[in-house]
Amino acid sequence: MTKRLIASAVAALALVAAGCGGSDNSPSASPTDEWADGFCTAITTWTDSIHSVTEQFTDLSSFSQDGLEEAANDVKGATEDLGDDLQGLGAPDTESGQAVKDSIDELTSTLESEVATIEETAQGVSGLTAIPGAITSITSSLTAMGTAFSSTFQALEDADAEGELQTALEDSPACASISS
Numbered sequence: 001m002t003k004r005l006i007a008s009a010v011a012a013l014a015l016v017a018a019g020c021g022g023s024d025n026s027p028s029a030s031p032t033d034e035w036a037d038g039f040c041t042a043i044t045t046w047t048d049s050i051h052s053v054t055e056q057f058t059d060l061s062s063f064s065q066d067g068l069e070e071a072a073n074d075v076k077g078a079t080e081d082l083g084d085d086l087q088g089l090g091a092p093d094t095e096s097g098q099a100v101k102d103s104i105d106e107l108t109s110t111l112e113s114e115v116a117t118i119e120e121t122a123q124g125v126s127g128l129t130a131i132p133g134a135i136t137s138i139t140s141s142l143t144a145m146g147t148a149f150s151s152t153f154q155a156l157e158d159a160d161a162e163g164e165l166q167t168a169l170e171d172s173p174a175c176a177s178i179s180s
Helices: 002-020 031-058 065-089 097-123 128-159 164-171 173-179
Strands: none
Touching: 031 065, 031 164, 031 173, 065 097, 065 128, 097 128, 164 173
16 A cells, blocks of 8 residues: 555656646757756656656565665755755746746756655654654655646746747657657
8 A cells, every 4th residue: 555655656746747737849959948858858867767766666675764764865965966956946937937947946846845745754754653653644745746737837838938948858758759
């Protein structure tokens, strides 16, 4: 049951990330296209890392305090990398660029907060009987991360009045790999 909860949370994150995905049209050339490629590449890398972490728990023997702490550290590292990648992109070169950057800054902050909760939870496990409760808490944090992604994608869509960013995301080869 716990494995399914974790897998469901990660699957939800992947589906949310797929919201940016598109077609294999012409290669990127504009700064907006490059931004979209970087954005989707960062999301894909992070999602792959989170999938890798949750796969550690397909074997019930992985449910240990050390296993949870290792997974928490892996989630932290992947999320820090995602934050660095997204911050490195800056604002896209669109009319709504600053609003997009503000939404991504908010996403990064939310992800960091949830990672801190995951770390605290994993470090607070003091025996096998505490693991199910820890898994529930970690799953809640992963779900909150998925909700934050969903909210960010909605904010990006709402801010993109001219449709420039949406077009770049739909045309990005990096985004196509997310939706496939």
